[in-house]
Every structure is written in C-alpha cells, then in structure tokens.
Amino acid sequence: MSLPIVEAAYKKEKPETEQIPFGRTFTDHMFVMDYEEGKGWHKPRIVPYEPLTLDPAAMIFHYGQTVFEGLKAYRTDDGRVLLFRPEKNFERLNLSGDRLSIPPVDEDEVLGYLKELVALEKDWVPEFEGTSLYIRPFIIATEPSLAVAPSKSYKLMIIMSPVGPYFSGGIKPVTINVEDQFTRAVKGGTGMAKTAGNYSSGYQAQAKAAKEGNADVLWLDGVEKRYIEEVGSMNIFFKIDGEIVTPALSGSILQGITRTSIIEVLKKWEIPVTERRISIEELYEAYEQGKLEEAFGTGTAAVISPVGELNWLGKKMVINDHEIGALSQELYDTITGIQRGRKEDSFGWTIEV
Ligand code: COI
Numbered sequence: 001m002s003l004p005i006v007e008a009a010y011k012k013e014k015p016e017t018e019q020i021p022f023g024r025t026f027t028d029h030m031f032v033m034d035y036e037e038g039k040g041w042h043k044p045r046i047v048p049y050e051p052l053t054l055d056p057a058a059m060i061f062h063y064g065q066t067v068f069e070g071l072k073a074y075r076t077d078d079g080r081v082l083l084f085r086p087e088k089n090f091e092r093l094n095l096s097g098d099r100l101s102i103p104p105v106d107e108d109e110v111l112g113y114l115k116e117l118v119a120l121e122k123d124w125v126p127e128f129e130g131t132s133l134y135i136r137p138f139i140i141a142t143e144p145s146l147a148v149a150p151s152k153s154y155k156l157m158i159i160m161s162p163v164g165p166y167f168s169g170g171i172k173p174v175t176i177n178v179e180d181q182f183t184r185a186v187k188g189g190t191g192m193a194k195t196a197g198n199y200s201s202g203y204q205a206q207a208k209a210a211k212e213g214n215a216d217v218l219w220l221d222g223v224e225k226r227y228i229e230e231v232g233s234m235n236i237f238f239k240i241d242g243e244i245v246t247p248a249l250s251g252s253i254l255q256g257i258t259r260t261s262i263i264e265v266l267k268k269w270e271i272p273v274t275e276r277r278i279s280i281e282e283l284y285e286a287y288e289q290g291k292l293e294e295a296f297g298t299g300t301a302a303v304i305s306p307v308g309e310l311n312w313l314g315k316k317m318v319i320n321d322h323e324i325g326a327l328s329q330e331l332y333d334t335i336t337g338i339q340r341g342r343k344e345d346s347f348g349w350t351i352e353v
Helices: 086-099 107-120 196-200 203-211 257-268 280-288 326-339
Strands: 029-036 040-048 066-068 071-075 081-084 132-141 153-163 174-178 216-220 228-231 235-240 243-247 273-276 292-299 303-312 315-318 350-352
Touching (some): 029 107, 040 107, 081 107, 086 257, 107 132, 174 203, 235 257, 235 280, 243 257, 257 273, 257 326, 280 292, 280 315, 292 326, 303 326
Parallel strands (some): 174 216
Antiparallel strands (some): 029 153, 071 132, 132 153, 235 292
16 A cells, blocks of 8 residues: 655755765655544655644653654665665564653554555665665654653654755764763663653753763763663674673663674684673673773664773773774674675665565
8 A cells, every 4th residue: 555645845955975074954845643532543644844743742742752763775876766674673662652751653563555656756765885864763652641651642753854964074984981980871761762861861961971071971881880881872782802892781781783693603613702781890801801802882873883982981982093993993894785786685684665
C-alpha cells in the first residue's frame, strides 16, 4: 500500500559539499503518523517538511515524554541507496517507548513507510566521501494536559538530514573528558532508552569539557563514578593488550546498533572481544603500563571515531600518539564499506531502497 503524499510546493537546494554540518539541513518531506487512545496508530502520511502546530499544553513540553532514533541511508558508487540494519532501530524505538510508557508501533509497517519516504527523497542522499542521509524517527506526546501521566495521543515523525562527519575533524582522533561530577544515568533510570532528557542533562558536562578543548564526555557509572559507561554521542571500545573491551550493557548504557555490529565483526575475525565492567582506574593502569593500545567510539552519527586522548582528574592519557589505530581503521573501512556497498555484506545488514 502506498502512503498518501502531499508534495512540497518548493524544493530546497541540496548541499554540494562533503563538509555538511550535522543536522542543520532537512529534506523536502517528512513522515507523520498519529496515535489516539482507543484508535491506535493511524493516518500514516508523507507531507512537506514544515513547522508543527501543537497545543502549548502538549505533554511533550512539560514532562518530556518522547523517544527518538538515528539511522542513515548511504549512496553506493553505482548510485543505489542502502539502509543499514533499519529493523534494529524500530526494535529499539519500541524498547525506548516501553520505558517512557509510549504505545508500540508495528515495526515492519513503519520500516515500510520509511522506505517509501527515502525512495521519495532519494536525490537527497549525498554521494561525497563520509556523507550520508541521517534519518531521525521520533515520537512525541501531544495530549494537551498538565497531568503527570502518560499522554493519550502521540505523533510519530521521521525527518531526514544530509550530513557529513559528526565530529568536525572527520575520522581524526578526538579528545574526550572523563566526567567526574555529573551523572548521565543510573540503573533503573532511562539510560538504556533513546530519550531527550538523557542528552540535555549532559549539556553542562559537555560545555565544561569543551572549555578545555574536549570534543565530548565519557560518562562513568552514576553510583561509584568508577565504571565506564559511554560517551555522550557513542558507545566506547578499548584495545588493551590485544583484547577488545567494551562496557557490558548494564541497563544504563545505550544498546548501540554500531556497537552490536562491531562486536559481531570482531567475533567473525576471531579477535577477542569482551563485554564487561571496566573501571577508569583499570584503564589508567593499563595506560601507565603501555597496554592501552587503541580506543574508539561507535555510533550511527559518529560511525567509528578514534579517541586520541582521555582526560581524567587532571591526568592525560594519550592513545596511540593521537593517531588512528590499525584496528580502528580496519573496522571503520569494514563498516563504512558494507554501508556504502563497497565491501561484501556477508552479514546481510543492508537493505536497498
Ligand atoms: C546517533 O548516533 O544516531 C545518535 O542518536 C547520537 C546523537 C547524535 C544524539
């Protein structure tokens, strides 16, 4: 079944460069679907990208009942358009939604709608090296009410934005501050959900880190401030004495789709990879012993971002001399190669639109 489409009267100019700032330009159309209690999700449609009209009492504005996702469409060298494991995003959207008391969507149905939207906006998928079309599905609570209770109505929307590299230096190793004061999440909270408050509550730490030249924040567990969790915009991996270690999903860490994919690739390559608790003290000790060989973040927006320096309580860990490590580079080439159709997709992760 095809979606009803209201065509945009005007078509915007598309960026003609590989330096496209993250999330600033949006395509001509967006997807919208409504939910009402008793009626369920209904009225899926594609409409021109335009501002919304919402009641000032809409519950999203007051108690933050919202969840979101991030995935990308990639242009292959022969002009095709590929999505990378999109079904995982809708699975996670429902997981986050469950935590925020938002009614689930039919994952297959919404994936079908996404494919229609991407097909319509195909020309917006940039072809330059390191670029892609970032896709942001999100759900907001729309019921006009100040009651502290789940909304009885919602909107699911999908907007899309052509993007370049997430960090302005591209794949150059980034410097990250290990946050020792603020907390991102605790077990039993919303850390595993992709929800707005997890991000805005990190802005103060981000600003503090940026003041000292750091591109992002590495979060420690909220109780003991010892165990490594994740970076503001990505999951984190370390190569310590030949072994790859990433923090185990503890309930307060986001279950990254790139994270899962990297673990699967490493297992296929028979490189030892362990998901476990790792403390910042253990990491620093490994660094002092010369065993911290590489560090990299993983995420849809960040792809694979090598970490060249970690700052923790005035101590500096310079990793691999601020150079991208051999394994980080190989993983980057493999993942982006699969995403852009340049390497064989032996995992069956891509879907052509
Ligand atoms: C993503 O990687 O898609 C994210 O959602 C991270 C960030 C831009 C919020």
